[in-house]
Amino acid sequence: MLSNSANGIYWMARYMERASYMCRLLHIQSEALVDRPVSEIQFGWRRIYTAINRNPLGGVQAVGPLDDYNLVDAYLLTDELTFVRDNPESILSCLERGRENARQIRHCVSDQMWTALNTEFLRIRDVKLTDIWLASPSSFYEELLAAIDRFSGVATATMYRDEGWHFFRVGQFIERVQFGCSLLLTQKMIENQSGELAEASWRSLLKIFHASGAYDRTYSIEIQPDLVLDLLVTDRRIPESLLRSVDRTTQELSSLGDGPDAATSGALRRLAGRLGALLRYDWPDRDDRDEVLRQVLRYSRQLDSLLSKTYFNYAFQGVPRSDI
Amino acid sequence: MEFQKYEIEPSFYDEMFHRDGSPRQHCVELHATLSDLTELDLSTMQERVTRSFYDEGITFIVYGDEAAGERIIPIDCVPRVLANAEWRHIETGLDQRLRALNLFLQDVYNEARIIADGVIPTDVIRDCPQYRIEMRGLSALHGAWVAVCGTDLVRTNDGFRVLEDNLRVPSGVSYMIATRKAVKANLRGVYRRSNVLDVEHYGKLLLSTLRDLAPPGVTDPTIALLTPGVYNSAFYEHMFLARELDAELVEGRDLIVNDGYVYMRTTSGLRRVDVIYRRVDDDFIDPLVFRPDSYLGVPGLLHAYRLGNVTLANAPGTGVADDKSVYAYVPDIIRYYLSEEPILANVDTYLCRQPEGLEYTLDNLEDLVVKEVGGSGGYGMLIGPHSTAQERQDYAKQIQANPKNYISQPVLDLSRAPCLIDDQFEPRHVDLRPFVLRGNETRIVPGGLCRIALKRGSLVVNSSQGGGAKDIWVLPD
Structure with missing residues (x-):
């Protein structure tokens, strides 16, 4: 497959996955705005901004005190995170970039995938926050999330299982590892700083990972942060747990053939293996879990970079004579 | 919806109607079907065709007008029908x-x-x-x-003429196929009954x-x-x-x-x-x-x-x-x-590089279309009858400064075909771009892209300048 096409598929998948996380975060936030205490709402904003490593409007520092979020308007923040194109992490930006990538590699994906993505983008492209704010922002996010899920489902149902499929899946899983890990780190960081055990915030974190029911069934309805962390990091039954996402990444990478340089290809697979080992064998015994999560994030970024070096942007070292 | 208000102007060849208003023989089936559809049927059909282009992302961006964003080429859902003999003449x-x-x-x-x-x-x-x-x-x-x-052909009352040979990187074939898919999905019955010749095997x-x-x-x-x-x-x-x-x-x-x-x-x-x-x-x-x-x-x-x-x-x-x-x-x-006589005629062309061509062009600017020799896309040309005196004066200066760069042609009475405009059938000027392939033999699909000048009275069919497109149905023998 053409390197550029593989790269396009990979990034299309990543942007769509990112849009999904943003949608889930904003869905929870839009519900919190209705009846949750101000501190919880502030925590929600800070979690989002810290996770995407961006400072919100109004000169507030993402990692500053929670009280700072009193200074800014929920309307403006929602708009910035949903519709503002200048914010590369807004849902619309993610969808737009996902679609731009999809447009370039349309011939490599199914018609149904393109149509699912294109129609949803066209549906929300001209929507303004004023159109949804007074009615029901949470319904908007629910519908949007359903459309993004539909895109993913359509891909699973229709995409040809060639290399493109494996790059699509790698993109999804690496984004899950990176975004998921950022969220967990943020949660720990904010919690450590504020020194509060914000049960509601851990509960909402479970919801973001689609793991609330699983937690209740596995443990109890009582929230214990360490158990939540364990579940979200290592329970492979949770579709978006870090370990599952890493294992699936490894699996997809092994389905891909070697890139032109065997050494880089080997390094890529070893790194994925090391990441899995970190979560599987180190995590249970380590007390410095923040550090492990930071290590996971570093490894996952290296994984992205090595993937690019292996398949997309490898150095041109001449052509073997046998090929001529 | 009936065609009572449809105007037939004898100076233009009408692709569907004889001068007396009766449908041409190869258009009878389509004419009857369209006449039976209600205004609502037709506007719904037009909307579905347009929607399908947006959904599939069959869009383009006009150079110099990027701010306007992605557009679709306006598709008219009323096909233009060619009899088999007409097509064979074109093909040969x-x-x-x-x-x-x-x-x-x-x-x-x-x-x-x-x-x-x-x-x-x-x-x-x-x-x-x-x-x-x-x-x-x-x-x-x-x-x-x-x-x-991708040769551009036009029809006048005198028959088909070649307007341009596009021999570099001609485009439009995907619109031909997309239009066919959208139109046949909406006119299934008459499409099947007419045994329209296929174009979708172009790939x-x-x-x-x-x-x-x-x-x-x-x-x-x-x-x-x-x-x-x-x-x-x-x-x-x-x-x-x-x-x-x-x-x-x-x-x-x-x-x-x-x-x-x-x-x-x-x-x-x-x-x-x-x-x-x-x-x-x-x-x-x-x-x-x-x-x-x-x-x-x-x-x-x-x-x-x-x-x-x-x-x-x-x-x-x-x-x-x-x-x-x-x-x-x-x-x-x-x-x-x-050592053969041309089957398809050219449009009369005056070369401004030749003194007599230059003189004729400058003397008759009001009645001529003047084009740059290397131009395309409908850009940089003067349509005499639609220009102002000032525009002609400015253009004349350009020609005199560099005569080799210009040619002129008479304004052609391009044929017209019925198009659905504001839920009514109205005539619009059309051309035809068939796509010809040449490897070790010539290959050609029966039909092509029919471009429409959507503005009433306009002769400019280029999509970058407000033109649209419609399907062409070539019927079997």
Whole structure:
């Protein structure tokens, strides 16, 4: 497959996955705005901004005190995170970039995938926050999330299982590892700083990972942060747990053939293996879990970079004579 | 919905109606169906067709008007019908014309007999910016310099005429197919009853053509389609065709020339490319030979081509044969190479490079269409009857400053066809762009893209200037 096409598929998948996380975060936030205490709402904003490593409007520092979020308007923040194109992490930006990538590699994906993505983008492209704010922002996010899920489902149902499929899946899983890990780190960081055990915030974190029911069934309805962390990091039954996402990444990478340089290809697979080992064998015994999560994030970024070096942007070292 | 309010103007050939208002024989079935549909049926149908283009992303961006964002080409859901005999006439004429033009290209880049024999003046070729000196001494496999051609035809009361030969990177074929798919889905019954000839196998014919052109010794060629990229207005078409061909869609940055061969960068390493269907203009295709500031091309590509290690379709330099000055000589070109009379007529053309042509043009600006010889897309031309005195005066100065750059033609009474405008049938001027393929034989799908001048009375059919498109139904014998 053409390197550029593989790269396009990979990034299309990543942007769509990112849009999904943003949608889930904003869905929870839009519900919190209705009846949750101000501190919880502030925590929600800070979690989002810290996770995407961006400072919100109004000169507030993402990692500053929670009280700072009193200074800014929920309307403006929602708009910035949903519709503002200048914010590369807004849902619309993610969808737009996902679609731009999809447009370039349309011939490599199914018609149904393109149509699912294109129609949803066209549906929300001209929507303004004023159109949804007074009615029901949470319904908007629910519908949007359903459309993004539909895109993913359509891909699973229709995409040809060639290399493109494996790059699509790698993109999804690496984004899950990176975004998921950022969220967990943020949660720990904010919690450590504020020194509060914000049960509601851990509960909402479970919801973001689609793991609330699983937690209740596995443990109890009582929230214990360490158990939540364990579940979200290592329970492979949770579709978006870090370990599952890493294992699936490894699996997809092994389905891909070697890139032109065997050494880089080997390094890529070893790194994925090391990441899995970190979560599987180190995590249970380590007390410095923040550090492990930071290590996971570093490894996952290296994984992205090595993937690019292996398949997309490898150095041109001449052509073997046998090929001529 | 009835056609009572539809105006038939005798000075224009109407594609559906005789002058007395009765439908032409090959249009009877469609006419009856359309007459039975309600206004609501038709507007719903039009909406569905338009919606399908948006949903599938069959869009383009107009250069210089990027802020307006993506547009679709307006599609009219009323097809234009051609009788089989009409089509056979066109098909034979196009085949003849393309054979002659390919022979001309082979000659003009080699012995140049046609110049030596005085059929075409030397300066017409010498002054043509599309003549590529770098192609001198080269030959195209099977003589197919032009593998893909999109000829623009118009019909007047006197019959069909060729308006332009588009021999460089003609586009529009994806619209032809997309329009067919959308229109037939909405007019299923009459489409089936009419046994309309298929156009959707164009991709297969293109693939066969490109395979014909593989370098000698390559039995299973790797084909790639070279696009300027996603911001090109025809990108949808490039993607569409890459898919039809099952070829990789590559940009210049994906290709590398090494040791005289072309490779593309794939996930498993470099892979040799044998045939490139290029949709990048000559100027941009190889910065080492043509424009050095081009980022769209591939350094060394022409070197690989000259060595015969890769085929470029169309070959560089084909623009010399669709230059508007050379166009005037195409009937002579046909007679010279084929010893046949042209089947399809040209439009009368006055070359401003010739004193009598210049004088006639300047004296009759009000009645003529004046075009730049290297122009395309409907840009840079003056339509005399629709211009102001000031515009004519300004244009006359431009012509006098550089007469070689201009030709003029009479304003043609382009035929009209019924179109659905504001839920009513109204006549609009149309043209026809069939797509002709040439490998080791001529291949052509029955039909083409019918372009419409959507503004009432307008003769400009270009999509970049408010033109639309409709399906063409060629009926069987």
